[in-house]
Amino acid sequence: MSNADTFLTPIHVAIQEEPLSVDAIWHFLAAAEGGGIAIFGGTTRRVTGQRRTAQLSYEAHESMAVLEMRRLAEEAAKRWDTLRIVMVHRTGIVPVSEASVLIGVATRHRGPAFEAARFLIDELKVSVPVWKKEHFEDGSAEWQGDAWIR
Amino acid sequence: MSNADTFLTPIHVAIQEEPLSVDAIWHFLAAAEGGGIAIFGGTTRRVTGQRRTAQLSYEAHESMAVLEMRRLAEEAAKRWDTLRIVMVHRTGIVPVSEASVLIGVATRHRGPAFEAARFLIDELKVSVPVWKKEHFEDGSAEWQGDAWIR
Amino acid sequence: MTVTIHVFASLREQLGRSSWTETLPDGTDTEALLRHLALQSPEIAILQDVIRIALNDRWVSTATSLSQGDEVALLTPVSGG
């Protein structure tokens, strides 16, 4: 079942430098008084392959990233029976174990919550203009997404 | 990829009367220093069909529910490349919009986080001995799961 | 031998108690216990086909011999989450 009217789904999107709060997005989603909430957080991983990461930093084309996240959220609200959607991405330095992105979906039933949240993070990684720079413990740093274009 | 040794995945399970804290489970999961965290929360829905719910109450076979949740978490840790798993279920009265259950999985990559969290909530609903009583705004109340056996 | 029976939720409310002990002949198994309880209690009789049994906090799906001190739970279909 999908919403005939996507305006029924309140959407919150943001790009921010401040740490992301899972508690804040939980409260936004719980206010929907639905039955299910799915949240996905992308966090800074310590070890990738053989390399140890000290921190990540993110840069966004901010005005466009906000529009693009809203477009994705509206698309999800059309495809699934959603009640509320939130997408927030952090910029600047994100230390190990902290969240760079939080995606959340409130729904009546659990299936659509999982499906819409998965859709949103998958699409965010393809189309939202944000770039990740990995700073390794050995002092080197590299922009991600660039490897295959060199 | 699955863990050869499920003891590599710290597991936290609990049955508790106190409100569930998404912040607390986020911090438990983030300490894994992985790349992805998926959380599912089951919350008390205001409207089901034509009926308005005032609150839910839950009762558990507590000692068994804890064992059964641990068994499910260990099964997920065998099937997917998990780093940390948490399953907490609340008992007693759960007002509208509050969480009756929180499931969380920390992983290296997002796919297994979504898949394992979905597995855990689906299986919890089948095999963990907890029962839901729905208290409607019209003053009536009924145990769920009983409808089809009458 | 003596075993303890536990019930929950709607069955607990219908029976007006959450646990009690039963003294049984040695060699009684879980299926025989359920039939025995159904003869004593119409509330259990009506649910006999849907009740599942847990023995010492583990699901048992086939008839399983009981021992002195066992904890037996009679469980109606769960509805957590």
Added chain:
Amino acid sequence: MTVTIHVFASLREQLGRSSWTETLPDGTDTEALLRHLALQSPEIAILQDVIRIALNDRWVSTATSLSQGDEVALLTPVSGG
């Protein structure tokens, strides 16, 4: 006409600036602009095939005519999340 060009992340670092203006003949489209910029800058030239263009905060996938005051972003493959 004059348009503003924006670059980010590795391309911003390589070019040493995040935005600048370009004065172009009327009727220039996004593809012609990219070819023009690639001739001026080896950093852009080497990335010409992978750069995608956003016009006024929206992705454009085909050659699109530019207008006075447009904001054009040259975007390397994104890696957020």
